[in-house]
Amino acid sequence: MEQKRKLAAVLAVMLTAGSVLAGCGSEEAAKAPAGGAAGGDGKPVKLDIIETGSGLPSPDQDIIKSELDKALKTEINLTVYASMDDYKNQLNVRMASSNYPDLFLVDKQQLKQFSEQGLLLDLTPYKEKLKPTLDFIGEESVKKAVLGGKQFAIAKSPQVPYDTYWVRKDWLDKLGLKVPVTPEELLEVSKAFKEKDPDGNGKADTFGLTGGKLGAFSTLFGAYGVGFEGGAPSVYVKDGKMVHALYDGNIKAALGFIREFVASGSVDPELLANSGLQHRQKAIKGEAGIIYVDWPNMTKEQFVEQMKAVSANVNWVQVGALKGPGGAYASGWDTGKTAGLYAIPRALEKNPEKLQKVFDLLNYVSTKEGSLLVQYGVKGKHYNLEGEKVVPTELMGKEGGYFWLYQFTGRPELEYLKVKFEKQAPYVEFASKQPRIEAYNGFINYPAGYNAADADRYIEEELAKFIYGKRPLEEYDAFLKTLEGSMNYKAYLAEAEKRLKELGYLK
Amino acid sequence: MVKSLEDRLMNAAVLLILGLAGAAAVFPLMYVVSVSVTPFSEVLKNGGFILIPRSFTFSAYTQLFTESAIPRAFAVTVFITVVGTLINLVLTALMAYPLSRKGLPGRSFFLLMVVFTMLFSGGIIPTYLIVKALGLVDSVWSMILPNAVWSFNVLIMKSFYESLPEELFESARMDGAREFRILLQLVVPLSIPSMLTVGLFYMVGHWNEFFQAVMYVTDRSLFPLQVIIRELLMMTQQPLENAENMLPTETMQMASVVTASLPIILVYPFIQKHFTKGMLLGSVKG
Numbered sequence: 007m008e009q010k011r012k013l014a015a016v017l018a019v020m021l022t023a024g025s026v027l028a029g030c031g032s033e034e035a036a037k038a039p040a041g042g043a044a045g046g047d048g049k050p051v052k053l054d055i056i057e058t059g060s061g062l063p064s065p066d067q068d069i070i071k072s073e074l075d076k077a078l079k080t081e082i083n084l085t086v087y088a089s090m091d092d093y094k095n096q097l098n099v100r101m102a103s104s105n106y107p108d109l110f111l112v113d114k115q116q117l118k119q120f121s122e123q124g125l126l127l128d129l130t131p132y133k134e135k136l137k138p139t140l141d142f143i144g145e146e147s148v149k150k151a152v153l154g155g156k157q158f159a160i161a162k163s164p165q166v167p168y169d170t171y172w173v174r175k176d177w178l179d180k181l182g183l184k185v186p187v188t189p190e191e192l193l194e195v196s197k198a199f200k201e202k203d204p205d206g207n208g209k210a211d212t213f214g215l216t217g218g219k220l221g222a223f224s225t226l227f228g229a230y231g232v233g234f235e236g237g238a239p240s241v242y243v244k245d246g247k248m249v250h251a252l253y254d255g256n257i258k259a260a261l262g263f264i265r266e267f268v269a270s271g272s273v274d275p276e277l278l279a280n281s282g283l284q285h286r287q288k289a290i291k292g293e294a295g296i297i298y299v300d301w302p303n304m305t306k307e308q309f310v311e312q313m314k315a316v317s318a319n320v321n322w323v324q325v326g327a328l329k330g331p332g333g334a335y336a337s338g339w340d341t342g343k344t345a346g347l348y349a350i351p352r353a354l355e356k357n358p359e360k361l362q363k364v365f366d367l368l369n370y371v372s373t374k375e376g377s378l379l380v381q382y383g384v385k386g387k388h389y390n391l392e393g394e395k396v397v398p399t400e401l402m403g404k405e406g407g408y409f410w411l412y413q414f415t416g417r418p419e420l421e422y423l424k425v426k427f428e429k430q431a432p433y434v435e436f437a438s439k440q441p442r443i444e445a446y447n448g449f450i451n452y453p454a455g456y457n458a459a460d461a462d463r464y465i466e467e468e469l470a471k472f473i474y475g476k477r478p479l480e481e482y483d484a485f486l487k488t489l490e491g492s493m494n495y496k497a498y499l500a501e502a503e504k505r506l507k508e509l510g511y512l513k
Numbered sequence: 514m515v516k517s518l519e520d521r522l523m524n525a526a527v528l529l530i531l532g533l534a535g536a537a538a539v540f541p542l543m544y545v546v547s548v549s550v551t552p553f554s555e556v557l558k559n560g561g562f563i564l565i566p567r568s569f570t571f572s573a574y575t576q577l578f579t580e581s582a583i584p585r586a587f588a589v590t591v592f593i594t595v596v597g598t599l600i601n602l603v604l605t606a607l608m609a610y611p612l613s614r615k616g617l618p619g620r621s622f623f624l625l626m627v628v629f630t631m632l633f634s635g636g637i638i639p640t641y642l643i644v645k646a647l648g649l650v651d652s653v654w655s656m657i658l659p660n661a662v663w664s665f666n667v668l669i670m671k672s673f674y675e676s677l678p679e680e681l682f683e684s685a686r687m688d689g690a691r692e693f694r695i696l697l698q699l700v701v702p703l704s705i706p707s708m709l710t711v712g713l714f715y716m717v718g719h720w721n722e723f724f725q726a727v728m729y730v731t732d733r734s735l736f737p738l739q740v741i742i743r744e745l746l747m748m749t750q751q752p753l754e755n756a757e758n759m760l761p762t763e764t765m766q767m768a769s770v771v772t773a774s775l776p777i778i779l780v781y782p783f784i785q786k787h788f789t790k791g792m793l794l795g796s797v798k799g
Contacts, residue, residue, distance in 0.1 A: 054731065056731065060744045060745075060747060061744075062733060063582065063733075064582060064585060064733045064734045065732070065733060065734060066734070083731060083732065085731035085732075085733065087727070088743060088744040088747035089743070089747055092727045095637070095727070095728065096727060096728060099637055099638055099641045099728060100641075102638045102641075103638060103641050103642045103645060105641075105645055105650070290557060291557055308762075311554075312553065312554065312557055312762075315553075315554030315557055315558065316554075316557045316558055
């Protein structure tokens with residue numbers, strides 16, 4: 007009996023040890039990283055920044071970080087997440103547990119959500135302090151992050167369009183065709199690429215058009231004067247009235263033509279399944295002869311090399327806007343879109359010193375010295391100045407791949423691209439100069455009860471059905487009706503009109 | 514022994530089916546390994562599909578190990594795996610042994626506590642709050658300690674300990690051994706096969722560490738292998754802003770996949786024999 011009780015006691019102790027040990031270990035570990043907010047007294051201020059991205063080197067090899075730290079007396083801890091899902095998880099958890107990063111990337115939906123929850127700092131009272139930043143991004147960009155009259159984030163400076171059609175000139179030459187200038191000619195070329203064995207290998211293993219999902223048709227929509235960008239309908243102004251692409255008078259004609267295009271059988275059979283940049287892969291492998299894609303993916307040395315390895319005399323040329331019944335536009339171009347919105351947590355209000363450092367950082371990367379640093383790297387190492395002209399060194403090509411992660415307020419796009427992509431300058435120019443339908447989607451806030459993700463998905467699915475002949479075009483009006491009814495699109499359209507008037511795009 | 518025709522046919526059928534199943538399992542692996550050692554231009558010429566490489570290069574691997582964050586991440590992962598598994602095994606044994614003894618007061622209560630965590634968990638945010646409160650955020654321990662004990666493995670160990678014959682314990686006690694001595698010198702040596710099995714579960718879990726790293730760690734130098742590799746694989750789908758980024762080729766991607774999975778695959782054959790080995794071989798001599 008005595009023995010049994012003793013046994014019980016020992017066992018109980020063991021059990022407790024087992025379950026508690028984890029806790030002991032953690033206490034020890036807790037002492038090691040004494041992180042957290044550092045005070046003033048000349049000590050560097052720790053800034054936690056999170057965003058999406060990839061390719062960041064470890065902190066000890068990160069030259070931009072060390073230069074910024076030196077210039078600003080900070081200790082920047084930038085963390086980037088390769089996948090949007092991971093990023094959203096991380097951000098949500100940190101917002102919910104009040105372990106806020108000091109500066110972080112948000113999308114429109116998050117901007118709305120977090121600002122409504124009172125988690126974001128209203129920057130309106132600080133506009134004077136942020137003057138260099140606001141000047142740098144420009145008035146248009148400032149508007150992009152205003153919700154209910156309050157400035158909740160900083161939008162990156164505007165970008166320029168990259169996307170156009172590209173056609174295999176060597177294939178055209180072989181088949182005795184010329185570069186298409188109308189939608190009909192594009193269709194002809196696409197058919198010929200499918201049927202006439204342009205690569206001359208005796209196998210029917212090529213097709214005409216490819217691209218990323220419905221985005222592949224942007225220029226065709228443009229030829230009908232209908233604004234589409236990346237497969238999504240644009241909101242624009244025509245003859246002093248707001249037009250939503252789905253309600254454009256020409257939309258049915260455009261869909262009808264695209265339907266004919268698809269029915270020709272010359273379009274990438276996996277078009278709607280192309281995720282990421284699978285379409286580029288198809289172009290490189292010599293399967294497709296027409297592709298709707300951005301210039302970096304067709305002209306970067308890396309890809310050109312790969313194309314040459316597959317077929318030695320490959321020659322892709324850019325094809326701009328096609329002349330059609332509705333004009334000639336390469337695509338819609340959302341001037342309200344931004345490459346990134348950066349927000350500051352409201353909790354930083356209580357830590358003015360740290361807040362000031364965040365402002366300093368934003369201002370620094372927006373003024374000449376800092377902006378040059380985050381664009382091109384260290385002067386004399388990654389680039390040299392010849393007068394005002396930036397001349398990149400070889401090292402920039404090697405190390406410069408991640409600098410953009412620090413461009414929190416963006417960059418002067420065209421100038422920047424021409425330095426970084428000297429050889430590609432003509433392509434940059436061509437894509438950016440194409441006529442596009444100026445759209446304002448990015449400015450429109452989502453009204454209550456409207457779920458953008460659901461609506462976008464429904465639109466994409468139904469458009470695909472119309473284009474692929476799975477749903478007759480006569481049902482187009484029924485489609486709009488469902489959209490307005492069950493997707494609450496009416497509210498969105500009303501909000502769009504209100505917002506466009508507010509911003510002065512519409513009278 | 515002469516086999517009947519029927520037997521032989523049966524054997525042939527079984528072999529064929531097993532062979533096909535084996536081929537189906539090896540096929541994707543083959544593809545990954547082959548692409549990783551073939552020059553990328555060669556891959557493209559073959560339409561991106563190569564099963565048996567015709568020309569070899571290990572440049573993708575040299576590049577991975579000299580120019581990327583892989584070596585450091587590799588070290589982090591090895592640390593997590595080795596230290597983590599050791600902690601796991603010690604804690605699991607310490608918990609499972611008392612629970613396996615019938616004489617433990619409140620045994621069913623403690624068991625319920627263990628099982629309860631298998632059915633209900635606190636969710637991401639409360640867990641994050643605890644990890645943060647313990648000061649583990651941004652340390653390598655945040656990838657080890659939150660899952661220091663898996664209830665499921667505790668139950669496996671517990672039922673193994675329960676299957677040890679009571680006579681063993683009695684004889685040990687008769688010789689004057691106390692509980693700790695029984696655990697260390699009797700139970701643990703006897704349970705090597707099950708320890709290894711459970712250890713392997715833990716090990717694979719640590720090797721594939723991803724979620725906790727993404728959640729709790731923001732310091733790049735502490736990212737484990739899987740996070741870095743995922744980044745390499747995701748890079749090809751980045752926004753246009755980073756037009757200047759060099760993208761890893763398919764060859765590079767496959768090489769990184771091999772780097773991530775090979776070490777743990779190599780461990781399997783050494784542990785596998787314990788899976789099937791008789792558990793009580795030679796412990797009680799009749």
